[in-house]
Amino acid sequence: MRAADGTPTFIVPADELLEVLQYLRDEARFTMLEDVTAVDWKKEPRFQLVYNLLSLERASVIRIKVNLPGENPIVSSVTALFPGANWYEREVFDLFGITFTEHPDLRRIEMPDDWQGHPLRKDYPITGPRRPVMPANQFRPVGRSNS
Numbered sequence: 001m002r003a004a005d006g007t008p009t010f011i012v013p014a015d016e017l018l019e020v021l022q023y024l025r026d027e028a029r030f031t032m033l034e035d036v037t038a039v040d041w042k043k044e045p046r047f048q049l050v051y052n053l054l055s056l057e058r059a060s061v062i063r064i065k066v067n068l069p070g071e072n073p074i075v076s077s078v079t080a081l082f083p084g085a086n087w088y089e090r091e092v093f094d095l096f097g098i099t100f101t102e103h104p105d106l107r108r109i110e111m112p113d114d115w116q117g118h119p120l121r122k123d124y125p126i127t128g129p130r131r132p133v134m135p136a137n138q139f140r141p142v143g144r145s146n147s
Contacts (some may be wrong), residue, residue, distance in 0.1 A: 007052075009063040014075045017066055020063050021051065030055045030062055033078070036088035038096045042122040046070030047098055051078070056069040068098060068108035 003009045024030040030053035039048045045067035053062050066075060077100035078085045078091045089100045090109040097118035100106055108115065117124055 003063060007061050007063045010067060011065045011067065014066050014068060017064070018076050018081065020064060021053075022077055024053055024062065024064070025081055028055065028062075029057045032056065033084055033088075034061070036078075036085055036092060038092045038098060038120075040096060040120065040122045044070060047073045048098060049075060049092070049098065054137065073098045074101060075099075076101050077106075079104060086095035094118065097121065 009111050010020075022037075032054040034052040034054050034137055036052075036060065037050050039050065040046060041048065046067040047070065049066040049068065051064040052076045055061070055135060064135075068075060073096075075098065077089055079100075080102070082147075086104065089103055090106060092098050093100060093106055094110050107113070110126065111119065
């Protein structure tokens with residue numbers, strides 16, 4: 001199928017993702033991973049990972065999508081094939097709660113380590129979790145001193 005922008009788009013099973021991406025990289029010459037993102041559809045399959053690949057040789061792009069369940073969304077990391085996926089996968093983990101197995105450093109990248117939940121999920125409260133406010137007397141001035 002083709003996306004609205006004309007990009008060839010394929011949906012592949014999660015357990016075939018690495019094989020498909022390796023073929024695209026090694027045989028079809030899609031050597032650049034442009035990005036990895038996710039969508040929360042709120043219905044099953046709840047999550048969809050989106051991988052955008054670029055072939056500089058062919059001056060073409062391709063999009064691979066992977067559907068994941070809402071309960072325990074897990075997929076293999078693609079960092080062994082595309083090292084640049086490291087931060088993309090961390091961002092998806094942080095904001096959507098999707099786990100990437102065999103990721104070299106899967107931890108939060110944008111939210112504080114003690115943050116509860118994943119803010120880009122559709123079931124995340126709009127107001128976010130309640131967090132204590134720092135009293136004004138704990139702030140220190142920034143900049144030059146007047147002395």
